[in-house]
Amino acid sequence: MRSIGISTLRRLANIINEAIDEIEGVYAAADMSLPSLEAPFDPADPAEALLQNPIVEGATLNIMAAAAQLSATVASPVVSAFNASQAFHISACFRAASEINVVEMLREAGPAGLHAKKIAAPSKTDPLLLTRILRLLATHNIFREVTPNVFANNRISSVLDKGKPSKVLFENPDERHTGTSGFAALVECSADHNMKGVAMLADTMLHPEEGELGFNRAYGTTESFWDWLHRPENVYKMRRFYLVIWGTAALESTDAIHKGFNWSDLPAGSVLVDVGGGTGHISLAIAQKNPGLRIVVQDLEDTIKDSKMYWKENLPSHIESQMVDFQVQDFHTPQPILNADVFMLRYIVHNWSDEHFVKILRHLRDAAQPTTKLLVIDKILVSAARVPDSGEEAIPGSARPSAPAPLLPNWGVGKAEVYYVDVLMHCIFGGVERTLKHFMEVFAKGGWKLVQVHHPEG
Numbered sequence: 009m010r011s012i013g014i015s016t017l018r019r020l021a022n023i024i025n026e027a028i029d030e031i032e033g034v035y036a037a038a039d040m041s042l043p044s045l046e047a048p049f050d051p052a053d054p055a056e057a058l059l060q061n062p063i064v065e066g067a068t069l070n071i072m073a074a075a076a077q078l079s080a081t082v083a084s085p086v087v088s089a090f091n092a093s094q095a096f097h098i099s100a101c102f103r104a105a106s107e108i109n110v111v112e113m114l115r116e117a118g119p120a121g122l123h124a125k126k127i128a129a130p131s132k133t134d135p136l137l138l139t140r141i142l143r144l145l146a147t148h149n150i151f152r153e154v155t156p157n158v159f160a161n162n163r164i165s166s167v168l169d170k171g172k173p174s175k176v177l178f179e180n181p182d183e184r185h186t187g188t189s190g191f192a193a194l195v196e197c198s199a200d201h202n203m204k205g206v207a208m209l210a211d212t213m214l215h216p217e218e219g220e221l222g223f224n225r226a227y228g229t230t231e232s233f234w235d236w237l238h239r240p241e242n243v244y245k246m247r248r249f250y251l252v253i254w255g256t257a258a259l260e261s262t263d264a265i266h267k268g269f270n271w272s273d274l275p276a277g278s279v280l281v282d283v284g285g286g287t288g289h290i291s292l293a294i295a296q297k298n299p300g301l302r303i304v305v306q307d308l309e310d311t312i313k314d315s316k317m318y319w320k321e322n323l324p325s326h327i328e329s330q331m332v333d334f335q336v337q338d339f340h341t342p343q344p345i346l347n348a349d350v351f352m353l354r355y356i357v358h359n360w361s362d363e364h365f366v367k368i369l370r371h372l373r374d375a376a377q378p379t380t381k382l383l384v385i386d387k388i389l390v391s392a393a394r395v396p397d398s399g400e401e402a403i404p405g406s407a408r409p410s411a412p413a414p415l416l417p418n419w420g421v422g423k424a425e426v427y428y429v430d431v432l433m434h435c436i437f438g439g440v441e442r443t444l445k446h447f448m449e450v451f452a453k454g455g456w457k458l459v460q461v462h463h464p465e466g
């Protein structure tokens with residue numbers, strides 16, 4: 009198709025206008041205003057909660073997808089391609105700002121902001137360079153340049169706030185992330201080892217070395233990411249990384265786990281094995297609503313210690329009634345629980361190549377009873393084409409809505425996270441985010457059959 013006609017632009021604009029009408033309608037009915045981009049994010053503001061309203065969520069997704077597609081349609085392709093190739097600058101600048109606690113200093117300064125000379129002083133960094141970093145970010149709606157060289161937080165920059173006085177952060181640099189939601193840690197990990205590993209993508213594709221990932225090329229090591237992370241000199245990085253896993257997991261609603269599987273159908277005393285369960289926060293949420301279930305949380309040694317502490321703090325009654333066990337268990341080795349009713353794998357398998365995933369599945373299959381169910385909780389990747397992968401539509405529950413034309417059917421950048429993580433998984437772990445068809449193929453090789461899919465709402 010060489011030309012699209014002006015109507016495509018109008019249709020994209022109409023999608024945006026209709027979405028704005030919907031958002032305005034929901035906010036007007038609640039007698040509230042949409043949070044401003046200029047002001048810091050306030051999680052306690054009821055107007056924030058309204059953003060989770062399904063109508064507002066759907067409209068927001070359409071705006072994100074349509075605005076990006078509209079801009080990609082009309083902008084010079086040279087400008088679009090150049091900007092896409094420069095996106096690493098945003099990551100690098102965002103990490104630099106986070107590492108020198110700019111967000112917390114700007115929280116303390118308030119809406120009037122702070123001059124770059126004052127922001128740079130506690131970290132003894134170059135104020136001119138800092139100005140250039142913050143200006144690049146402000147140009148992408150992250151921070152606000154109030155007057156030349158004076159910066160303030162805005163809605164986006166403020167989500168990196170670690171919630172501590174900046175003085176405390178500078179005095180205890182190793183503890184900067186301790187006790188935080190893990191979001192600043194996520195940004196710093198993303199623009200640190202993740203970005204460096206992904207930067208080697210083309211090099212490792214074009215000049216492959218046996219067993220070498222982008223991460224290995226970047227750090228000049230043959231170790232796995234996990235072994236490298238556990239090196240004594242990487243203690244800070246390791247704690248930061250686990251904070252990302254636990255912190256972001258805690259932020260995710262546990263609602264979907266209650267809706268996606270009929271836990272109440274399991275008779276009292278049924279056994280749920282949370283394989284690679286981490287802190288076990290999901291099996292804990294299941295146990296809270298289904299106290300008759302016996303839970304086994306399995307993970308590596310260090311993590312099982314965290315898991316025991318997490319349950320002690322959050323559901324001690326289950327420990328006292330001996331309805332939960334904690335097991336150090338490597339899922340690459342034979343599974344010792346032979347009477348499981350459900351094996352649950354949540355956010356595990358995308359870390360692993362098909363070869364490893366099949367081995368994990370085989371160990372579970374060998375330990376399973378004929379009635380044992382396998383519950384895999386992970387993202388399902390869809391293609392960016394409007395045609396479903398053949399075979400997918402036959403699985404109950406697998407159908408998913410597509411974005412209205414002329415939007416990309418997968419909502420394009422509105423739902424880009426899974427595609428970022430897919431490439432990241434390859435470069436750091438040799439893992440992959442799978443399409444449903446890919447899942448079906450690997451399950452079959454591992455001795456399991458996919459019978460039902462559940463997509464969470466939204």
Ligand SMILES: C[S@@+](CC[C@H](N)C(=O)[O-])C[C@H]1O[C@@H](n2cnc3c(N)ncnc32)[C@H](O)[C@@H]1O
Nearest residue numbers: 257284285286307308311337338339340354355
């Ligand atoms: C992304 S986390 C997911 C944790 C948890 N399932 C959740 O949903 O929050 C991956 C987990 O796999 C664990 N893990 C990694 N390699 C493992 C292995 N070989 N055996 C058991 N657990 C492992 C990690 O320690 C971590 O807890």
